Amino acid sequence: GAGVSQSPSNKVTEKGKDVELRCDPISGHTALYWYRQSLGQGLEFLIYFQGNSAPDKSGLPSDRFSAERTGGSVSTLTIQRTQQEDSAVYLCASSFFFKEQFFGPGTRLTVL
Amino acid sequence: KNEVEQSPQNLTAQEGEFITINCSYSVGISALHWLQQHPGGGIVSLFMLSSGKKKHGRLIATINIQEKHSSLHITASHPRDSAVYICAVRSNAGGTSYGKLTFGQGTILTVHP
Numbered sequence: 001g002a003g004v005s006q007s008p009s010n011k012v013t014e015k016g017k018d019v020e021l022r023c024d025p026i027s028g029h030t031a032l033y034w035y036r037q038s039l040g041q042g043l044e045f046l047i048y049f050q051g052n053s054a055p056d057k058s059g060l061p062s063d064r065f066s067a068e069r070t071g072g073s074v075s076t077l078t079i080q081r082t083q084q085e086d087s088a089v090y091l092c093a094s095s096f097f098f099k100e101q102f103f104g105p106g107t108r109l110t111v112l
Numbered sequence: 113k114n115e116v117e118q119s120p121q122n123l124t125a126q127e128g129e130f131i132t133i134n135c136s137y138s139v140g141i142s143a144l145h146w147l148q149q150h151p152g153g154g155i156v157s158l159f160m161l162s163s164g165k166k167k168h169g170r171l172i173a174t175i176n177i178q179e180k181h182s183s184l185h186i187t188a189s190h191p192r193d194s195a196v197y198i199c200a201v202r203s204n205a206g207g208t209s210y211g212k213l214t215f216g217q218g219t220i221l222t223v224h225p
Binding site (some may be wrong): 031033035042043045050057058059081091093097098099100101102103104105106 | 119135142143145147154155156160200203210211212213214215216217218
């Protein structure tokens with residue numbers, strides 16, 4: 001079956017522009033997670049959604065970052081007024097409740 | 113001090129050697145994950161465990177909840193095992209933080225033929 005997909009795979013943008021990153025989780029998975037991996041850094045939790053519960057936004061680094069999950073499926077991570085320090089690989093994962101997480105291939109974001 | 117500490121940070125081995133990567137954590141957890149990331153590649157979940165021991169092929173993961181410690185072992189290591197191995201814990205705190213994972217910095221493993 002299909003795994004977690006993310007688009008675009010690469011995104012180059014200019015400082016100050018807004019970007020949207022998309023995640024399509026595995027069908028039937030109830031939980032969806034966004035992580036960030038900066039160059040030479042470890043994985044960093046951003047936000048997660050579980051069913052219809054309020055999302056845990058505690059990892060979002062600033063109010064320029066937001067995410068939504070529509071219909072309990074597809075999710076979009078939006079970064080407004082991008083800064084150079086936002087450059088990173090943004091990873092999405094999904095799971096059935098709190099079982100094993102399956103990761104997407106990531107979106108590499110470069111802010112010039 | 114990070115909530116999740118891995119050791120060693122870098123590990124070099126010869127093909128066939130037995131490898132151990134350690135993970136210590138300081139918070140109460142409901143589960144611990146071991147992940148693998150090949151250079152330029154995606155992240156794959158190897159194990160999720162909350163007690164005892166799990167085995168998959170040449171990989172073995174153990175956890176000691178009382179000591180807040182987990183180990184990942186690779187038997188008969190092979191160059192294709194070269195990757196970054198990441199430990200992550202899920203807190204047992206309630207509320208919306210229940211699903212949040214906290215990650216170790218990763219262990220870079222290189223296995224030479």
